[in-house]
Amino acid sequence: MTTKAQQRKANLREKLVEAAETRIDRDGAGALRARDLAKDAGCAVGAIYTAYDDLNALIMAVNGRTFQKLGLVVASSVDGKESETPTKRLILMSNAYLTFASDNTNLWRALFDLQMRAEDNVPDWYLQALRSLFSHIAHPVAELFPDYSHEELDLMVRALFSSVHGIVLLGLEQRISGVPLTKVELMIAQILSQIG
Incomplete structure (x- = not known):
């Protein structure tokens, strides 16, 4: 009670x-x-x-909510699209990720700006929110690479996420190495089309 x-x-x-x-x-x-x-x-x-405990813990609580919202957006982008190719579903999820990041830039950036290392004592609920996001990506990746071990699939999911994240980040920040925001979806599609 x-x-x-x-x-x-x-x-x-x-x-x-x-x-x-x-x-x-x-x-x-x-x-x-x-x-x-x-x-x-x-x-x-x-x-x-x-x-x-401190403001970082509070930011983590906000980030947990942001991860959940982001996961819902990514998952809903492929709802009812099971007949699409795995590559097409990855592109749809990536475009949803871009839209979320563009519409919620400061909350999205807070997910990655928090000063934490992999060996820090990260709460289980926070890691679960991140795993939930990665699980959406894992389904089409497993279809594309059916012979991969669990470890190889996990590495590929993280590699694809990191690639898309980098493209989105550079596009949103308008860095010299990035592309104009209007071309980011095309760039993502070009990259992901190469793996399928």
Whole structure:
């Protein structure tokens, strides 16, 4: 049974995540400040640190929600498209990824800007959100490479994700090595068509 104190803490955590999500979406994760969040959530600055260990933990909570939203967008891009080739489904998912990143740039960037290494103590729920996103990519990849071991498939999924992510990042940032945003979908299709 949940006590009133536990319920208050859960409510505060939810308010803080919503406030942080709004601020990250508008200003980026680097602009997140405890004083602003406390004001937005209607709590004292110290209360933030009773709900979360630090601002990174709060950003991770926002990122968990963003991964879930991104996963839904990617999955829905191929709903009802089971008859399409695996390559076509990868392209559809990649275009959905691009659209999500373009429409939610600051939240999307926060997924990758958080200063964490693979060996850091990453919560299981966070890793599960990332695995869920990769699982959508894994289905068509397994169809394309039926003889691959689990480890080889995992590596290919990560390679394809990294490739698409890099193209999207460079396109959104308008880096000199990127292509104009209007050409990013074409570039993704050109790359993915080579593997199918």
